[in-house]
Amino acid sequence: MSLRVERHNQNALALAEWLAQHPKVEKVNYTGLNSSPYHELAKKYLTNGFGSVFTFEIKGGYDEAIKFVNSLKLSSHLANVGDAKTLVIHSASTTHEQLSEAEQLAAGVLKNAIRVSVGIEHIDDIKADFDQALNA
Numbered sequence: 001m002s003l004r005v006e007r008h009n010q011n012a013l014a015l016a017e018w019l020a021q022h023p024k025v026e027k028v029n030y031t032g033l034n035s036s037p038y039h040e041l042a043k044k045y046l047t048n049g050f051g052s053v054f055t056f057e058i059k060g061g062y063d064e065a066i067k068f069v070n071s072l073k074l075s076s077h078l079a080n081v082g083d084a085k086t087l088v089i090h091s092a093s094t095t096h097e098q099l100s101e102a103e104q105l106a107a108g109v110l111k112n113a114i115r116v117s118v119g120i121e122h123i124d125d126i127k128a129d130f131d132q133a134l135n136a
Helices: 002-021 039-045 062-071 101-106 123-134
Strands: 025-029 053-058 087-089 113-117
Touching (some): 002 123, 053 062, 062 123
Antiparallel strands (some): 087 113
8 A cells, every 4th residue: 555655746746846837737736846836844744655535627717627627538537536547526617516606616616627646657657748838
C-alpha cells in the first residue's frame, strides 16, 4: 500500500505542475504547488506527500469542462477517489447539478472546475490523456 500511495502522490504533483503550465487551464488548486496559499502548512503537516486529489479550472467555462470530461480516454468519469485508475468528476453537472447556481457557488462548486483523483498509471499516459482532452 505504501508504494501505491507514493505513486499516487508523485503522479498528482507531476500532473498538477504540468496542468498549471497548460495554456487551457485557468488555475490548479493543489497544496503541493508552491503557488498554493496552503503550501507551507501542507509541507509542515503532510510529510509523505500532498495527496492525490485536487481540482483545476478550465478556461472556457461549463461547456469546456464537460467537453474535457467527455473527451478523456484513459481516465474515468467517476465520483470515487483513491482508485488505482485516474478518475475525474465535473461536480457542477453531476454531484451538485440539483443545486441552484448560488447554492453551487456557496458550496465552492465552480462551473469550470474538474476534481481529479490521480491514479498510478504512468504519468506520461495521464498527461497525454489530459492533453488530448484539453485540445479536443
